[in-house]
Amino acid sequence: MQTSAPLLTVSDLTIGTRARTLVEPLSFSIGAGERVGLIGESGSGKSLTSSAVMGLLAPELSAAGSVELAGEDGNLLDLDERALARLRGRRMGMVFQEPMSALNPLMRVGAQVAEVMTLHGTARGAAAMSRAVDLLDQVRLPDPAQAARAYPHQLSGGQRQRVMLAMALANSPDLLVADEPTTALDVTVQAAVLDLIDEQIAARGTGLLFITHDLAVVARVCERVLVMHSGRVVEQGTVEQIFTDPQHAYTRGLLAASDLSATDARGRLFTIRTASEYGGPLAQQERPTGQAAPGSQDPGEDRDRLARHGEDPAAADEPAPGDGSAMRDRSVPGDESVPEDGLAPEDGPPTGGPPTGDLPTGDLPTGDRSAEEEAPVPADEAASGTGPRPLIEVRGLTKTYVRRAGLLRRQEVLALRGIDVSVRPGGRLGVVGESGSGKTTLLSILAGLLPATAGTVRVGDVEVDPRDTAGLSAMRRDLQVVFQDPFASLDPRMTTREIVTEPLRSQGVGHAERAARAAEVIEAVGLDAEALGRYPHQFSGGQRQRISIARALVCRPRILVADEPVSALDVSVRAQVLNLLSDLVDEYGLTLVFVSHDLGVVRHLCDEVVVMRAGEVVEAGPVDAVYDRPQEEYTRALVAATPTLAGALARS
Amino acid sequence: GSGSTGTAAGEGRTDIVVAHTAEPTNLDFTTTSGAAIPQALMENVYESLVRIDQNGEVQPALADSWELSDDRLTYTFALDPDATFSNGDPVTAEDVKFSYERVVSDEWTNALGAKMDIIDSIETPDEHTVAITLERPSNSWLFELASLVGAVFSPDGVDDLANTAVGSGPYEVESFTRGQELVFAKRDDYAGSNPGDLETVTFRYFADAVAAANALKSGQVDVIGNLQAPELTEEFEADDATQVIEGTTNGEVVLSMNNAEGLFSDQRVREAVLHGIDEQAVLDTAWGGKGTLIGGMVPPTDPYYEDLTDVWPTDVEKARELIDEAGAEGESFTFTVPSLPYAQASAEIVAAQLKEIGLNAQIETQEFPAVWIEQTMTEKSYDMSVVNHAEARDILTVFGEGYYTGYDSSRIEDTALAADEGTEEEYTEGMKDVARTITEDAAAGFLFLFPNLIVADAGVTGLPENMVSDAFAIAQLGWSEG
Amino acid sequence: MAALLNRLLQFLLTVWAATVVVFALMQVLPGNAAQVAAGLHATPEDVARIEAEFGLDRPLPVQYLDWVAGMLRGDFGVSYVTHAPITPLIADSIQVTLILVVTSMAVALLLAVPLGSIAALLRGKPLGALLSGLSQVGVAVPNFLAAILLVMLFSLGLGWFPSSGWQAPIEGMGGFLSHLVLPVFALALVQAAILTRYVRSAVLEVLREDFLRTARAKGRTAWSALLTHGLRNAAIPVVTVAGVQLATLLVGAVVVEQVFVLPGIGSELIRAVQNRDLLTVQAIVMVLVVMVLVLNLLIDLLYSVLDPRVRSGA
Amino acid sequence: MSGGRTVRKADLTLVTGGVLVGIVVLLALVSFVWTPYDYAAPQPQDRLEGMSAAHLFGTDRYGRDTLTWIMMGARITLLVGLVAVAIALVVGVPLGVLAGMTRVRWLSGFIMRGSDLLLAFPALLLAIVFSAVFGPGTGPAMCALGIAAIPAFARVARSGTMQIMSREFVAAARTANRSTWAIALTHVLPNIGGLVVVQASVAFALSVLAEAGLSFLGLGTQPPTPSWGRMLQESQQFLGTAPELAIFPGVFIAVAVLGFNLLGDGLRDRLDPTLRGRE
Ligand SMILES: Nc1ncnc2c1ncn2[C@@H]1O[C@H](COP(=O)(O)OP(=O)(O)OP(=O)(O)O)[C@@H](O)[C@H]1O
């Protein structure tokens, strides 16, 4: 695809503070009209690279090397702010991730778009304004004239992102840099924005540098990919090369962990650690799972560890030739049991054994629940309604939020509009839907955290009512919640022990008993007993989510309710936590209600799904049925908009 | 000060600005007590039939002359026939009668009005003659008449006394900005004996003495009526552009002790206090040594003055003995101090001296006037206090019956009455006796006589050496020539 | 519109509550007004007569309603002590204070906005550190100390300005201004120090905003991005603080008013308190409280002018 | 790296603030066991001596040692700050927490409107009115300052509480069946502690300034109790002859205020890394 003279040539670009190098020398080029993706996990240096290209590095950072733009003399890094300013917005446009904060909240959108043109003298006054409206029309803002007069906060996220795009493209730049332009958006909106970027740059012949951590997205948009890890480009090539035949262990890990449809021999998701078994999104179907050579290193953890010791992380990242024995040695359980923080490995050993074989079960009893209740009920039985009484039953649930905007004004938000949901004992129900569809509201009512406006919720034998304290406390022995944000859901001022035992305290469980149970449950989620003495900030995101799962499990509930427990996590950590959840659900015979906006996650974890939109249940049924044969237009759109690696690669 | 305008600026000036500390809340002294209103208005706007001169002598004012009947009961005043009020009306005998009858009526609420209770009748034989008959002969009455109770009002001018002053004096009030300034304009139609020199005189009020001093230094005022920051006098004395006048006032800084109740009802304790206090040290530290030690309730400008400073010489040993005798060793008492600079300053040093003789003064500052007047003066719930009794010839008030000093006034009543009714000689002697009795009874401590500390631009003339009356007369003020 | 009405209603309710609080507060004031008015040697009958004259013997609710009704007519009554109507007194003195305080605030902002911005932009550089150090020290200086020092230097020392007093603008602009300079600076310097710190942090905050980066990505230099996009955003927190400071200064200026012998409302309040001029105290406190409330209202409204997000009630 | 540097800068602020406050606290503490002279014993023969070996900071017009008075004044300064902050803290924080936690709308509305109303009474206004009601003095002054600071504390506590209450760990505690009380004590209070401490040091600085101003007006600490503000006020007439009488109280007021402000800034940076760099 690459044409003669490259549009952008980056050679030996190094970025660092005075004391530390953040981006190792890296080189790449982008041809005119070429679409290049930059992927890598959080903190790998993607944004720094793009900022350096644009000349927008923070003042405390400095860049060395050279960045050359066809048609400009010399190295962009040597230009002063004034000269760079002349290039930015005219020859190089940029779209940032956060659509709300990237627009000036005090300025009308049209004026912000027009500014790009007046600044560079490409249009003036009224002409600039009408051109701005044109541009807004081109990025398909409904009623562009009206939109031009709006302030950013009056537009939705997707609309704001379109405005950003209009701004970046206003002067038909030769190069468009997009730094995670869709991470904040809903899948359907994301799909629309990606289409738009595609279309607009194709029309203008603009070169694209596209940054994301979502492999599926990059596969969909780009022709070529650079994989960054820990401040260096570990691999680059065409999308097909990289995604079908990744050379570097890290790339493989990323690929494996982000593929929710692939599982290892135990039916567990691949993590970066187990990635070597993974055959890639296209190969996966043919390749029998669990056959790949076990035991690859986890570069992510190595990097962390090395960085902490101030060593050169490069050493650990060098792909070992042929996965040599040295590496295999490192993955021996005894050796791995003391990774980063001296905690137990985040996953069980990847090889062999029955699915739950090496999960420490301790003597966790399953209580006096009948075996019958625990036994998973076939999906079709529940669906046909002939099975046992549902464990959770939601009938005609309505929730209206009243916002009081002062003494006179009341604003009503209909968050739930009379929905019915039921979960059979042992069922795994996924709840999906776009942002604001009422998922969290449903969950909060279910957990007795919010009063319902109308309708009933029954959990086991308890009619849930936040005012009925006795009923609630009975119910909460059975039902526990895992929350979305691993940072926000743990009190930063409590030790893990205090956090984990909190549900026991309110039940009046004695000191000794509490200690015993804490030790038990912390082991069950794969953490060391030593972790109990530490504070949340001393853990990684994945470990924190384990702690909150431990808290939910400590009083041995029958039902686990989870509100987007993995949406804040990195792909590889996400895989670990999802695996842990699967294991525990199996182990404890839990009934699961799992909320997510990520259809893939739900498909992986659940057997039934409820699709919500604007407070209503659009569609419900067994996962496969709903995903593969959606009945409703909305569900279809949702499924179609969800990018998958396989899909994207198949398309390209 | 260095920034002052100097004498030269005074040449040809027909106005003057005088800084004062205590500001009038309104212009009506018939219903409002306090020294500020008479200070501004008496002799300047309002006149009495008589006035007091610098030597403490009674002089004619609205009355050209007067005669006292042989029974010493009836005063016949001949009014100045040309005198007019500032509203143009002539001053008549009827007006005098109206004014003085008003003093004893309900219209007057200023308690000083009681001084006119002694009047038996007022006759107006003709338009310019007033005959006032007293119930009993009184040596002090004529003197009292020179104070605000003698002010003559126009019957047409008493509707809004608080805001408009209609008087017969050489000046009229041009404007009154409450809390800031009072501007006097010279009356062109004034035909009396004390016409003013200056066209405009402004009294500007500074609650803070330092601000007043600064204003003088930077040339915004020409005179400071009574400098309340005595430490600054040295600076002004050293400066050729300013003059400092140090005289006396009628203000005795009295260390009052509650004779009627509590610790100080025991005369021995009071005597111990008087022995214990070193008045000179008090004066030096509290008021920069400005002021006069008097030892009694009578200023040197009064005819019956006598130096009583040696009655209670400073003698700590003696004081301790007395305390011992009274069994008051280590006693604590409340020293209620009005929130006034001289009082607070004196109290600190007095308290320290009393500690030496074994008395424990707990200083409690009371806002002046509101709280001090109510709690210490009116309710008399106090042990010791200190205040400047600034009114002229107030010895009989301060140690009179029912006053907050709690002094057993029966000990002086007869002498005082006899003196008042007697001849002038007898009056002087009798009052001396009264004053000495009070001092000897250790009725109160007399810390010092408040100084008349005037600081002015060097070119200002006619400044009063001593403050013998309640008024700050402005008619004499002027600028030196050349 | 509804938001505006709503805010106004809230304002009126608060004002009403304030009248009750102020009235109640005044009832506990010791030092009987009639007693003070009657003077040193007054008899109980005198006091009773004065009480009757001023209507102090009526039931409290009647007194309250009478007072509120008067205020609604713009009539605060006649002082027991000065025997003069209170309304003109307040009108005159509030005028002095407002001129003083508003000018000071304007001067303070004129100083603080550039200094604070420079301090933010030069963070970590010597000049930036010097500016923020100076502002820290400036905040710690009591304004009466600043006032005394200014008098010593510019009035007594250099003789440039009068040391005290007030001259209304109609009596001559020259005199008015020369009397105004020192008090204004005494207040403004300390305020400028306070505001400089807020401007600095607001600018620092804004410098981190993504939209400034967007503006640069559009082709603005860092400086022009700050001027065109940044300052208005930084203004929002600064306006709040300036508003709060202005409200505090209405009374806080009293110390400076005293040093410069200015007939401001704070000085009138202290005078009224000293004279136990109950009605005047009540009136002044009420006026000040209402002014603070009005100021808060204005800030809210200004906010919605500055910030479209607030305007649409989002 | 910039993080590291800011931390060090924050620590510098914290340390400077701590040292300045420490000086004041030390002066006050030492004054309980030792002062160079008796503060209440005037020595007329030593009046206005100027700075000397015997009187490091000079003597006032009563011949009292200025250093002694500065030491005694530190007590009042700290007392006023402590009491004012304590009042604001003890009343404001629980109210704020209550307003932030309660689901009874009228209650939180009532509390916040009440605090708005109180906000309309600036500290100095309240202090003047209090000095009228109770007579001028340290007590009424510090009470007034404390009461006037309540709304600020209530606001900080309320917004902090609401922030904490919206955090998932509170929802987690509720699903763990913790009572509202337990949540308030174990989750809310410890987590808003930092905010409150910062607010407290700012309020402390403000109280010190306000008390000095009130004493200057004669509405604060009354004689014979030593107070820096009154020392400054009384020193005015000696500015020409004995400027040290004004310099020392002035400097110490500034030291105390600066100390508490810096302490607040430093603590804020220390406790809330997201606010780092703000002032
Ligand atoms: N101004 C800065 N000063 C010091 N370090 C910085 C600065 N900006 C970024 N870094 C560090 O540089 C590294 C790379 O950051 P960068 O923002 O490029 O990551 P990224 O790949 O874009 O991650 P994400 O996906 O989370 O946006 C990170 O470790 C980050 O902490």
Ligand SMILES: Nc1ncnc2c1ncn2[C@@H]1O[C@H](COP(=O)(O)OP(=O)(O)OP(=O)(O)O)[C@@H](O)[C@H]1O
């Ligand atoms: N406390 C609240 N007050 C008023 N409206 C609310 C409140 N909480 C939620 N809403 C509104 O209710 C609707 C449903 O919200 P909910 O949080 O249940 O959505 P969600 O599906 O969980 O969205 P997301 O995926 O973004 O978490 C939204 O429109 C939201 O704005």
Ligand SMILES: [Mg+2]
């Ligand atoms: Mg990034």
Ligand SMILES: [Mg+2]
């Ligand atoms: Mg949600």
